[in-house]
Amino acid sequence: MLRITMPDPQQSRSRHSAQTRVAIIGGGYTGAIIAFHLANRSHESVDQIAIFEPRASLGAGLAYSTDDASLRLNVAAHRMRAVPGDPGAFSSWLEATGRLSIDVASITSGGTFARRRDFGAFMDSLLQPKVETGQIRHVREQLVRLDRKSNEWILTGDKGTVVTADVVVIATGHAPSKIPDQVPARLVGTKRCIGAAEIAESQIDANEHVLIVGAGLTSLDALASLRSRHHKGQISILSRTGLLPRKQAGGDFTPFGDFDLERPTAREVLKRIRHLVQQVTDQGMPWQSVMDALRHQGQPLWMRMQASEQARVLRHLRRWYEVHRFRMPPQIEALLREENNLPTLSFITGHLKSVRMPEDKICVEIKGAKPSAVQKLQVDRIVVATGPDQKNVLDYQGFLKDLATSGTLQPDSLGLGIACDKHCRAISRGGRPQASLMIAGPLTRGTFGEITGVPEIAAQATCIVETILRTTVRPVRIIEISTHD
Numbered sequence: 001m002l003r004i005t006m007p008d009p010q011q012s013r014s015r016h017s018a019q020t021r022v023a024i025i026g027g028g029y030t031g032a033i034i035a036f037h038l039a040n041r042s043h044e045s046v047d048q049i050a051i052f053e054p055r056a057s058l059g060a061g062l063a064y065s066t067d068d069a070s071l072r073l074n075v076a077a078h079r080m081r082a083v084p085g086d087p088g089a090f091s092s093w094l095e096a097t098g099r100l101s102i103d104v105a106s107i108t109s110g111g112t113f114a115r116r117r118d119f120g121a122f123m124d125s126l127l128q129p130k131v132e133t134g135q136i137r138h139v140r141e142q143l144v145r146l147d148r149k150s151n152e153w154i155l156t157g158d159k160g161t162v163v164t165a166d167v168v169v170i171a172t173g174h175a176p177s178k179i180p181d182q183v184p185a186r187l188v189g190t191k192r193c194i195g196a197a198e199i200a201e202s203q204i205d206a207n208e209h210v211l212i213v214g215a216g217l218t219s220l221d222a223l224a225s226l227r228s229r230h231h232k233g234q235i236s237i238l239s240r241t242g243l244l245p246r247k248q249a250g251g252d253f254t255p256f257g258d259f260d261l262e263r264p265t266a267r268e269v270l271k272r273i274r275h276l277v278q279q280v281t282d283q284g285m286p287w288q289s290v291m292d293a294l295r296h297q298g299q300p301l302w303m304r305m306q307a308s309e310q311a312r313v314l315r316h317l318r319r320w321y322e323v324h325r326f327r328m329p330p331q332i333e334a335l336l337r338e339e340n341n342l343p344t345l346s347f348i349t350g351h352l353k354s355v356r357m358p359e360d361k362i363c364v365e366i367k368g369a370k371p372s373a374v375q376k377l378q379v380d381r382i383v384v385a386t387g388p389d390q391k392n393v394l395d396y397q398g399f400l401k402d403l404a405t406s407g408t409l410q411p412d413s414l415g416l417g418i419a420c421d422k423h424c425r426a427i428s429r430g431g432r433p434q435a436s437l438m439i440a441g442p443l444t445r446g447t448f449g450e451i452t453g454v455p456e457i458a459a460q461a462t463c464i465v466e467t468i469l470r471t472t473v474r475p476v477r478i479i480e481i482s483t484h485d
Helices: 029-040 089-096 116-132 185-189 217-228 266-282 288-296 298-304 307-316 318-325 330-339 390-395 398-406 441-448 454-470
Strands: 002-007 020-025 046-052 137-139 143-149 152-157 162-165 167-170 193-195 210-213 235-239 345-349 351-356 362-367 374-379 381-384 425-427 433-439 476-481
Touching: 020 029, 020 152, 020 162, 020 454, 029 046, 029 116, 029 441, 029 454, 046 152, 046 162, 089 116, 143 398, 152 167, 167 454, 185 193, 210 217, 210 374, 217 235, 217 330, 266 288, 266 307, 288 298, 288 318, 298 441, 307 318, 362 381, 390 398, 433 441, 433 454, 441 454
Parallel strands: 020 046, 020 167, 046 137, 167 433, 193 381, 210 235, 210 381, 235 345
Antiparallel strands: 002 476, 143 152, 152 162, 351 362, 362 374, 425 433
């Protein structure tokens, strides 16, 4: 018997004539903006847009679903550019809904730094009408299985809902922070060691001595969250480098500088930054304008780098870049000025050497830069604010782990997320891009570099939608021919 597989001329058709079923895993900002953009163009070729997100609202995710009014965006509202084709949508919504009159503290000389929960509400206001009309199906479940059967994907939620799709977009966002290896498991089990996002639900006494591990924006958010809950005790912030996020520039400014380097290296990029900062400050403009230009040009710059240079950037320049790129909002800057005049806040440079809990207090040893420099602390609670565990992102959700085990997915070579090509198609362990399985948002950092901010994710969402709409379905038929010897 001879079996021949070939396109079926009666069934083969592009997605412009065959309606495509799309499923999105993750309903934070990344997944929501893809669904929103798809819904706006669903008349072209999309029959189904299903989005798995256990939260009640779409578009907020972990970052923007908080009820904590002290947590703010670190980017001015007019720079968010959250909706492709309508860059001022969020600012207009803040004014139209009266949020600014309620939250007058959001207005600063550098722009409006809104509460995170307001951005979450804004995104929900965009998505909810499309959910109500049935353009978007919100499956309020955690995805537990993603199986490939023939030309289809079968998605199963934790409550038993099953969705069939032609194209799947994985937009699960950041992995959680990794609990340091030095922390005993029983401290996590008893909530004496928590993640920064757990502060709101943890019963932290006002006088507890809290050690915050990490010194990026997440740690400063933890500080603000504790103080907004009338915490008056000692707070110690531990940083490996001693570097804190820099402040925002006052007033309005435009990005300054050209990073169009033909064969960029870590050394050349650093040299160009220093030259441009000198140039711009000599003209009386803020250095932040150079960093914003680097951010806007970051993706093509990163993608032109050789892998060895990308690794060198991560090894030598990453922390330096992060503190200048991810700047604190003015409200946090004001809080730090107040706290610096008080004895209840301290900053420690070093890393955890050991963590023990012989009795009620947690005994922490911190190793400094010098081998002999060891500092001992007794604290009541540890808050982990070290940022996402990007290297092990495939281990945190069962369906991702299964796909990695089967070779459908693999981590990128730099340990920043999931491997994908420039069209966001997932790359299998065998090196093959998969047209029907796409990766979106921060999970694609290894490929794109700068893909954490809302404007960059919004632009990527547009590209993903375009890729989905132009992908061609090629159903096949099998012809069996009998042969005789």
